[in-house]
């Protein structure tokens with residue numbers, strides 16, 4: 732389980748209007764496509780599907796396209812979303828047991844319990860594993876990645892910081908508040924240059940909650 736976020740020097744993931752194409756440059760984007768090529772499935776929240784309408788395919792490097800999964804508890808995903816296009820890979824929508832929405836033929840639907848607006852990330856991980864998908868990239872947005880991090884469901888987090896200052900707009904990871912720095916996540920981090928961007932490869936294995944989710948294999 733790996734999460735990724737591309738952000739600016741001031742920690743923004745988009746402008747106030749939701750424009751995020753592209754914070755990261757060609758090398759950061761190639762890294763993202765490399766991650767896509769390495770996983771069984773790429774997962775996004777419905778906010779990203781609506782704002783960016785991403786294809787979620789591997790185009791900047793050689794490699795196979797992963798299955799595409801959208802978390803959409805309220806049935807907001809447009810049927811014309813590009814990630815639902817039938818190009819031979821599995822496409823799934825993870826929704827609520829209480830909400831049904833119209834989806835094009837061939838889309839797999841996974842209905843899970845929702846509690847206070849949240850589908851437990853561990854339930855999502857388990858459902859994807861049951862569907863044969865174990866190596867998972869949580870590609871965004873920050874809301875979705877934050878939920879998986881807060882639930883202790885990520886092994887790694889890749890934060891790619893681009894040399895741009897946006898000054899306003901949504902920020903990256905956002906977690907339940909803590910009072911002291913002793914409670915902060917302190918992952919083991921390795922930094923790599925991707926052109927003029929910096930990839931922070933954060934290992935979260937020691938913080939992964941035991942028994943909450945299956946480890947990627």
Ligand SMILES: NC(=O)c1ccc[n+]([C@@H]2O[C@H](COP(=O)([O-])OP(=O)(O)OC[C@H]3O[C@@H](n4cnc5c(N)ncnc54)[C@H](OP(=O)(O)O)[C@@H]3O)[C@@H](O)[C@H]2O)c1
Pocket residue numbers: 735736737738743744745748749750751752754775776777778779780782783802803804805806807848849850851852870871872873874875876878
């Ligand atoms: N810089 C980057 O790396 C990057 C990557 C992707 C997107 N973006 C930008 O980020 C913005 C969108 O991201 P976002 O953070 O606002 O939204 P998001 O993470 O794409 O989607 C969040 C929504 O997905 C649903 N969701 C996700 N996980 C859930 C869970 N465990 N349980 C229940 N519902 C869940 C909820 O839908 P409901 O609201 O229906 O409850 C939630 O509000 C856009 O502006 C996009 O351009 C940036």
